[in-house]
Amino acid sequence: MVKIAWGITGCGDKIGEIVELLVTLKNEYPEVDVDIYYSQSAEMVLNWYKLMGKLKDTFYSIRKEVNPNAPFLPGMLQTGKYDLFLVAPLTANSVAKIAHGIADTLITNSVAQGTKAMVPTYIYPPDNKKEEIETILPGGKTLKLYIRDTDVKNVEILKKMQSITVLENVSEIKQALLKHVKGE
Template sequence: MVKKNRIAWGITGSGDLIKETYNTMVDIKSKSDIETMVFLSKEGETVMKWYQMWDSIQKDFPNYKTENGPNSPFIVGPLQVGHYDALVIAPATSNTVAKIVYGIADTLVTNTVAQTAKGQTPIYMLPVDQKRGSLKSYAPGGRELELKMREIDVSNTEKLAQMENIHILKSSEELYDILGVQK
């Protein structure tokens, strides 16, 4: 695996896997010199606030960016020309996955993926709906929830895995290997 020096990390509006992903990314930051540019969809910002992680992201990733429109802030250009070694979208909601699968690029995250896929920068995504059946998740206060995956959402994740230049992560733990960082 080639060592990554600079990545762009997009956060969507998923509460599921957000704490695990966030903790992984903070740990990676503490163990490496990888420059991480964080950008959040409008709903990503909402979820970070809902899960009481908004202050943490401002402290841990002070140069974060929030969505003003599908191409604002302008992230696509630097991704297409190789300024970043990888694009990470984690976690990715079923809505984000469906839009990408069907070519809809009307948000900062979906547009960034659509345009980055046209270049050479690899895209790593962690969809929350990967397996048929139920899974455990947690509400903002820590209460355990059981969520049943919808067939259409799992099917869209399978279609996403077939798309050019998109690599599906099974868990946030895979980011250590992808980014060349020891756990």
């Protein structure tokens, strides 16, 4: 059994693809157990993209942030309840907080506490390269975004942190998770 804690922040970019990926992974690999922890902002985004129902239909354990320690994900990461922590997608705001040691939300505090216990932590921040991107809005309309230098610099800081692997695209999420599922 591979126990995964999946943290979701209020980032909408690639959220549909990520949800589909985790649903497929759970269905294809019965030995994968995923518990979801989502921020207050993620609730709005998941509802906006009409994904909350899919999560509730597929996953048993779904918990909403109350404060930086509740639900008690930081402690569960430190005490070995989870084999890994996936945070996808991660907002540029949360990337900045983690990069600069600010742990004032459930997700940022869980990254801080989990990495102190050397829990493998996989982070997917869509704002990871200095480029123009197109994101899909609910309803299918596209929106062009221009990634800021400061966001890319913060991602570079994360890449140097202990126990953190920064993933650059959705397919890398699958590769990282399957590495643990297959015991590689």
